[in-house]
Amino acid sequence: MNKLVRFFLVIAVVSAVLLYAISSLNSSQGYTGSNTLTVFNWGDYIDPDIIKRFEKETGIKVIYETFDSNESMMTKIEQGGTNYDIAIPSEYMIDKMRHEHLLIPLDHSKLPNLKYIDNRFMDLPFDPQNKYSIPYFWGTVGIVYNPKMLHGKKITSWNDLWASNLKNKILLTDGAREVIGMGLNSLGYSLNDTNKQHLIEAKEKLDTLTPNIKAIVGDEIKMLLANREASVGLVWSGDASEIMSQNEDLDYVVPKEGSNLWFDNMVIPKTAKNIEAAHKFINFMLDPKVAAKNTEYVGYSTPNKGALKYMPKEVVNDERFYPSPELTEKLEVYKNLGKKNLAYYNELFLQFKMHRK
Ligand code: N2P
Secondary structure, three states: OOHHHHHHHHHHHHHHHHHHHHHHHHHHOOOOOOOEEEEEEEOOOOOHHHHHHHHHHHOOEEEEEEEOOHHHHHHHHHHOOOOOOEEOOEHHHHHHHHHOOOEOOOOHHHOHHHHHEOHHHOOOOOOHHHOOEEEEEEEEEEEEEOOOOOOOOOOOOHHHHHOHHHOOOEEEEOOHHHHHHHHHHHOOOOOOOOOHHHHHHHHHHHHOOHHHEEEEEOOOHHHHHHOOOOOEEEEEHHHHHHHHHHOOOOEEEOOOOOOEEEEEEEEOEOOOOOHHHHHHHHHHHHOHHHHHHHHHHHOOEOOEHHHHOOOOHHHHOOOOOOOOHHHHOOOEOOOOOOHHHHHHHHHHHHHHHHHOO
């Protein structure tokens, strides 16, 4: 081979390697070309096999990223640095996002599987006629605990958490509305209270719970409770069901003063680049068999009535995780309280966390 040919060969190989490196770098940074879909979801909130199946069936590559609170999700979408095609916020954040024009209206004609969603979860006040969002999971907020570790004592009220025998035994989910909400509910106030005096009172009451709190944590709360690192946790219902499937001693209760009923829905944010693929993804997730498989893996409650027949009877009939409409009517759904009030909840939550240190 003469020198010139060898020279060009080397150049060709080097550029091929470089091109490959650049393209894989782009995809890991959330680049959305025509055949990719960027999904932004809560941690531990999808069966990874389902993503693979979607990719195989549609030829669309999924780039998957997670968040740990509605607030952090919102910040990323507002910044607009990543082209998220799908996000899965909770109801009050969906209401906020649609008012701030951060969502793309959905084309229901591309979602034939929508018929499988139970009417009970459709057309709710945070998104009339489901113009912008489609139900994914739903649930409550409550207390998961180990009656054995509490010498058989049953927890029924938020105020039970202040008991002196629970020193350093409680884990809290790292959510501003959940924790401040617990303070408000324990005082008999609404989860949507915006009265400053009430909110300060709730924060001060939470401060007095400090000796009993072992940690405020994210998704690792499931592992810590299942491994008996703590005996009580403030959790979302689906986390409780997941933990309870690993440790049968545990129980889950929605305290008698009341609690939160929440809905997490799929949306297409304004950042989307592949709206067609986003609709395909939503419709795929609505397929009853897919929804049943996802529900079994994640442990949360599905709004998909078509999925229920593919699920174990004892799961579907467990009133702790599939509470009846009569029960859920007594619970409160978070409202979008507006920028100022939501910021105040976050500020109080931060102050409470600092107080612990
Ligand atoms: C899953 C978190 C579920 C969020 N890890 C409940 N809204």
